[in-house]
Amino acid sequence: MNENAVQIGVALVVLNLVAWGGFVALEDEDSPIYITEYITETITEYVNETVYLQEKVEIANVTVHIDYNGAEANATANTNITTISYNVTVIGDNSAFNATLEAAKGNFQVTFSWHPSFGVFIESVDGVPGSPCYWELLYNNETSMLGASSLLLAENDSITWKYNTDWC
Numbered sequence: 001m002n003e004n005a006v007q008i009g010v011a012l013v014v015l016n017l018v019a020w021g022g023f024v025a026l027e028d029e030d031s032p033i034y035i036t037e038y039i040t041e042t043i044t045e046y047v048n049e050t051v052y053l054q055e056k057v058e059i060a061n062v063t064v065h066i067d068y069n070g071a072e073a074n075a076t077a078n079t080n081i082t083t084i085s086y087n088v089t090v091i092g093d094n095s096a097f098n099a100t101l102e103a104a105k106g107n108f109q110v111t112f113s114w115h116p117s118f119g120v121f122i123e124s125v126d127g128v129p130g131s132p133c134y135w136e137l138l139y140n141n142e143t144s145m146l147g148a149s150s151l152l153l154a155e156n157d158s159i160t161w162k163y164n165t166d167w168c
Contacts, residue, residue, distance in 0.1 A: 060094050062153045063087050064103035065160040066125060076127035077108040096137060096159045097148035119149035125161050133168035135161050 012089045064086045068075060078084050085101035097112075097120050108126035115121055122135045135150070137144040138160040144151055153159065 024051075041046045044062055058094075058151050059089060059091050060155045060157065061087065061089050062094075062099050062156070063158040064099050065158060066103075066108070067162040068162055069163040069165060070124075070129065071128045071133075074128045075108070078126055090153065094140070094153045095149055096144070096146075096153055098149040099153055099159060100148060100161065119147045121163065122148065125163075128163060129164075133163060133165045136164040 088102040
């Protein structure tokens with residue numbers, strides 16, 4: 001066996017011992033607390049306190065803004081337009097993601113991927129990729145604390161997809 005294989009084996013044993021030690025430390029003799037139960041409870045509390053505080057409506061007229069923030073030269077449909085707004089009506093699904101898809105119809109392309117842990121991730125808007133920068137979601141001119149698939153909109157709300165260059 002080579003030296004790398006031995007080092008990997010030792011690292012795996014140490015990692016398992018640390019994980020087992022953390023699990024044993026979390027146990028209570030009277031009522032065992034399992035990590036998955038704790039995570040499930042935490043997620044449930046977050047959803048109940050944050051996501052579902054927003055009103056579910058059947059229909060809403062909302063505004064979707066696209067702020068290219070200097071990347072407008074790379075856009076495929078709205079080339080050289082710094083900001084553009086679309087008034088849309090969402091029916092049934094009043095999420096910010098659905099409003100974005102409604103605004104995109106016939107106007108620009110949006111690409112996205114779905115991640116089970118946090119929902120939809122916007123990869124590009126109008127041909128402008130979110131990498132190395134990213135598309136930031138603003139809700140009524142404030143940074144959204146929820147993702148586009150979780151943020152529920154009401155009548156006269158607005159969202160903005162801003163091409164954020166702060167971290168690239």
